[in-house]
Amino acid sequence: MKGRIGYTTIYLLVVLACGFVLNGCSPKDDASVAETETTQFIIKNKGSDTMVNLAQAWAEKYTEVSTTASVEVSGGGSGTGVAALINGTVDIANCSRQVRPTELELATQNTGKAPQEFIVGYDALAVYVHHDTPLNKITITQLAEIYGENGTISKWNDLGILHSDCPSDKIIRISRQSNSGTYFYFREALLGTSRDFRIGSLDLHGSKDVVEVVGRTPCAIGYSGMGYATSHVKMLEVAADPDSPYYPPNLENVLAKTYPIARPLYMYSLGEPIGEVKIYLDWILSAEGQKIVEKLGFVPLESKSE
């Protein structure tokens, strides 16, 4: 009797111990394997969805440039990048809006390192409509009335066009989820700081999704980076107000600052960049890094492109 219980106990303990050992060891194993295989420094890079393709392209190209460091990129939105910066879990945060002073202060307090700001390129926010929409240009004032709270424009007819592919004539507003830098920038560009977006827009999760949905939906209007354009959508020419000329979103107009909704793209390093992080940032700002900016449909920094 006693013997049997003893065996059962031992058996149970062995099973439990195996469980613990397996659970406890597997992550450690992975880590040590990763360490021995790549003695590289890993730069953690996170944030803006607008910039995630760009950051990915940089990271890929960088594997050919550097043998001592590699870059790990993830998206999630500018807000996610800033949160990671505040928690000190990234080396570089991507941000399609400027980080607020309160957030910078919080990051400095939490991590003891003051984030440093770098402008790494420019992005023009294009206003997209379905490619069959009989509309070619729009003013910021009209956009504000479409997207803003208590706005007066809700039908295509209000814009003075007859949209035969949209039987309900209702403008379907496509927007972004509220932790996106694009959302904040577009709201500020249209409505300033005193007015909010009207509720009832479709808040999608990514720059690419917006263009995709607009491309399938004749009634829709949306905003996203100009690099995301496809053949199913049309980019509108935009004027700052009814009296100003209209400009299409392109390289020249962004550099000449005539296109009204263009913004800088930021990278924030945690503290003064040192070592591999500094080498990486310098490379991004070099002619080679800026070439990739242009290739992805963004606008490179002026000084380097000339």
Next chain:
Amino acid sequence: MNILRKKSAANLPFSETAIELFIRLCGISSIIFVFGIFFFVFREGAGFLFNGLDLGQFLTSVEWQPTSLNNKRYGAFALIVGTFSVTLLAMCIAVPFGLGAAIFVSEFCSPKLRETFKIIIELLAAIPSVVWGFIGLTLMNQLIIAVFKAPIGLTMLNGSIMLALMSLPIIVSIAEDALKAVPDSYREAAEALGATRWQVVYRVLLPAAKNGLLAAVLLGAARSIGETMAVLMATGHSVNIPSGPLSWIRTLTATIAAELGEVARGDEHYQVLFIIGILLFTITFVVNLIADLVIKGIRAE
């Protein structure tokens, strides 16, 4: 009796007591986890819930403007309506199919087919919710546009279909258990009286198993209310009071998922998201409690 137990407990070897203690701890831990989660969620939201939040506005206003720079408004009414409407529609789809499948599996199909059928239903339960969301975003989206000529396929209907498919396995397996629990003597008696198989099901089994079936539906509904990823991707994620199945909506869960990543810890917005968590916890708790009481009702009979 008591003395006997005590005596034998004293005589037990140490190993036995240790194992008993361990198993007891495992049992208690689940209770601790549930209360721990409730405590944590409540603690994060409590500050703003009792001090600052206008609860009337929270429950009745549709103005969800948590990121406004100078006029933050936290009206969750549209989100509450969204959650309930998508769940209701999902249940309208899932209940007939789920109960029908349960009746078929329990009463009409051969034992061999039953085993295959049950495995397939369990497979359905194993599909991760993000995969359902993906199906909703791509396949179902285009299907709804093509079938209903809707301008956009990311609608309440889309989310409901995804939720219905996700809660189907729960409904089928619990409803089947409930039908199986009806004593065979009922069936035999009904057949002896000359009832056809359909009459047995309709007149005898369904009334006898009604509590179990209701519990199945309620647990399926609780699953739908709590689902996040699939509805986030499939419903359009728009703060909007729906006017029909083709309206787009936003649910309580999707709001938490989409916005919690961005907010600063301890911020008002952060606390409101936790208050939404408390609300969700309360809703699912009530639904589960009703389901439990209903099941208890069967046992008492």
